[in-house]
Amino acid sequence: MATDMEELQADNDALLGAEKVFSFFRKALLDGRLKPGDRLLSERELSLSLSVSRPVLREAFRALAMLGFLDIRHGKGAYVKGPDISVLTDFLTFSLAQQPDILDDVMQARIAIECQAIRLACERAGDADLAAIGGRLTRLMDTLDDPEAGGEADYAFHLAIVEAGRSAALVTLYQAISELLKRSHTARRQLTVGVQGIRDYLVDAHREVFLSIVARDPDAAEARLREHFAIGDELRRKSMLAAYAKIGRPDS
Amino acid sequence: MATDMEELQADNDALLGAEKVFSFFRKALLDGRLKPGDRLLSERELSLSLSVSRPVLREAFRALAMLGFLDIRHGKGAYVKGPDISVLTDFLTFSLAQQPDILDDVMQARIAIECQAIRLACERAGDADLAAIGGRLTRLMDTLDDPEAGGEADYAFHLAIVEAGRSAALVTLYQAISELLKRSHTARRQLTVGVQGIRDYLVDAHREVFLSIVARDPDAAEARLREHFAIGDELRRKSMLAAYAKIGRPDS
DNA sequence: TTGACATAAGTGGTATGACCACTGTATGGC
DNA sequence: GCCATACAGTGGTCATACCACTTATGTCAA
Numbered sequence: 001m002a003t004d005m006e007e008l009q010a011d012n013d014a015l016l017g018a019e020k021v022f023s024f025f026r027k028a029l030l031d032g033r034l035k036p037g038d039r040l041l042s043e044r045e046l047s048l049s050l051s052v053s054r055p056v057l058r059e060a061f062r063a064l065a066m067l068g069f070l071d072i073r074h075g076k077g078a079y080v081k082g083p084d085i086s087v088l089t090d091f092l093t094f095s096l097a098q099q100p101d102i103l104d105d106v107m108q109a110r111i112a113i114e115c116q117a118i119r120l121a122c123e124r125a126g127d128a129d130l131a132a133i134g135g136r137l138t139r140l141m142d143t144l145d146d147p148e149a150g151g152e153a154d155y156a157f158h159l160a161i162v163e164a165g166r167s168a169a170l171v172t173l174y175q176a177i178s179e180l181l182k183r184s185h186t187a188r189r190q191l192t193v194g195v196q197g198i199r200d201y202l203v204d205a206h207r208e209v210f211l212s213i214v215a216r217d218p219d220a221a222e223a224r225l226r227e228h229f230a231i232g233d234e235l236r237r238k239s240m241l242a243a244y245a246k247i248g249r250p251d252s
Numbered sequence: 253m254a255t256d257m258e259e260l261q262a263d264n265d266a267l268l269g270a271e272k273v274f275s276f277f278r279k280a281l282l283d284g285r286l287k288p289g290d291r292l293l294s295e296r297e298l299s300l301s302l303s304v305s306r307p308v309l310r311e312a313f314r315a316l317a318m319l320g321f322l323d324i325r326h327g328k329g330a331y332v333k334g335p336d337i338s339v340l341t342d343f344l345t346f347s348l349a350q351q352p353d354i355l356d357d358v359m360q361a362r363i364a365i366e367c368q369a370i371r372l373a374c375e376r377a378g379d380a381d382l383a384a385i386g387g388r389l390t391r392l393m394d395t396l397d398d399p400e401a402g403g404e405a406d407y408a409f410h411l412a413i414v415e416a417g418r419s420a421a422l423v424t425l426y427q428a429i430s431e432l433l434k435r436s437h438t439a440r441r442q443l444t445v446g447v448q449g450i451r452d453y454l455v456d457a458h459r460e461v462f463l464s465i466v467a468r469d470p471d472a473a474e475a476r477l478r479e480h481f482a483i484g485d486e487l488r489r490k491s492m493l494a495a496y497a498k499i500g501r502p503d504s
Numbered sequence: 505t506t507g508a509c510a511t512a513a514g515t516g517g518t519a520t521g522a523c524c525a526c527t528g529t530a531t532g533g534c
Numbered sequence: 535g536c537c538a539t540a541c542a543g544t545g546g547t548c549a550t551a552c553c554a555c556t557t558a559t560g561t562c563a564a
């Protein structure tokens with residue numbers, strides 16, 4: 001992936017060991033010789049065929065598996081996997097996790113993606129998309145008292161909106177930050193679970209967002225969504241203040 | 253990275269070979285024993301210390317290098333590298349490249365990120381950020397006639413806006429799609445280079461966006477930006493139509 | 505005949521030891 | 535003092551052997 005096409009014509013032995021394997025794999029994938037689901041030759045055969053040693057071939061295999069392009073199963077063989085977003089998710093999670101307050105900052109990415117997706121959803125969503133969002137809304141109402149399940153339902157609802165936008169790029173990015181988003185969701189729920197009137201608010205806010213999509217009004221939908229985020233932020237801040245205040249006093 | 257924290261307490265030998273290496277590496281990174289720039293023990297020493305064979309350790313090393321966490325230099329050793337976005341970029345480019353029309357769809361992600369970032373920029377941008385954007389604007393005006401340099405200047409301008417938003421998550425995502433964005437930029441410039449009044453439009457549109465940020469008016473800034481995108485889309489469509497019409501006729 | 509079990513072949517997983525190629529340093533002669 | 539060679543340490547590669555898992559095949563007993 002990193003290197004360019006310079007060596008595409010060269011199946012020759014000028015390459016440095018593992019590069020030969022990567023080159024072979026890339027080419028085979030691009031010209032259709034290998035498709036997701038295909039089974040590769042065994043390590044012994046392939047290493048012979050590419051004239052590299054088995055350890056070298058295994059290094060390359062392991063790296064490809066790490067990147068999600070191969071699924072290696074003990075005793076069965078190595079199978080080609082389509083590009084898998086989970087790798088991207090892991091990598092992003094790990095990269096961003098280094099910084100403090102990332103759970104707050106990832107909220108900005110969430111707002112960005114959802115606000116654009118909801119606009120698209122107003123134009124592009126089909127009946128199935130709307131039904132999916134509605135279903136998640138029901139699920140959300142059923143799990144109001146459980147921070148864990150509630151957080152997941154919340155995430156599922158918003159994911160359905162993004163998917164309704166029918167933009168592969170937006171969905172991919174959203175999935176890429178999904179791990180951090182889920183954490184953020186449950187963390188927020190745990191903070192705000194005791195707030196006065198939170199149940200009614202959650203239901204109303206999400207329903208209004210949903211109805212705006214059904215009405216196919218992009219500006220209103222985005223506005224509702226932004227409002228939802230702003231209020232959520234406000235609630236969260238108050239809850240944190242309350243929590244700190246409680247810590248300060250004796251908790252009789 | 254993929255697995256969770258269950259085995260964090262287990263330095264024991266319950267792990268499957270390569271996992272031991274990953275576990276060690278992850279732990280050492282998280283508790284600060286390893287920092288970017290550090291040199292790892294030699295393969296022979298480390299394999300002994302982790303009680304795995306050298307080939308297994310090398311497989312893990314190769315995978316980590318592939319992911320950008322290690323820089324392995326022949327004859328010198330293996331050095332820890334900070335997370336490198338370029339891996340993410342490559343992966344995203346490769347994953348999304350499979351689908352047709354991705355260059356159009358990635359525009360949705362771009363709009364999403366920039367529209368949110370410009371809102372943040374209105375609140376958070378410092379003088380240095382504004383100066384940076386201004387500088388890119390000048391550069392943009394100087395390269396109006398060169399599709400290549402012009403495309404890059406265009407990209408640089410918008411990147412400066414995103415950076416002015418001071419959100420690590422947004423910047424990271426933007427960089428992740430940067431490769432596709434750059435292609436998109438130059439492709440658009442090549443299409444619209446001959447359009448009547450395009451030079452004046454480009455300057456005016458970008459300047460207005462810039463001035464909105466300076467005025468610190470989020471709603472206006474986002475509106476200007478969306479308008480810019482919409483008009484760009486319109487221009488591009490017209491140009492494509494014109495190009496097709498020209499092909500239909502004899503090009504005397 | 506049919507079921508369950510044992511066996512064998514093929515696969516990935518690991519280990520060992522040796523050797524090559526590259527790098528930096530130390531040691532020798534000049 | 536300086537340069538060139540030799541050496542030690544490193545990653546890079548290889549060949550071989552063996553272990554563990556999966557599957558299919560075949561065999562034996564009910």
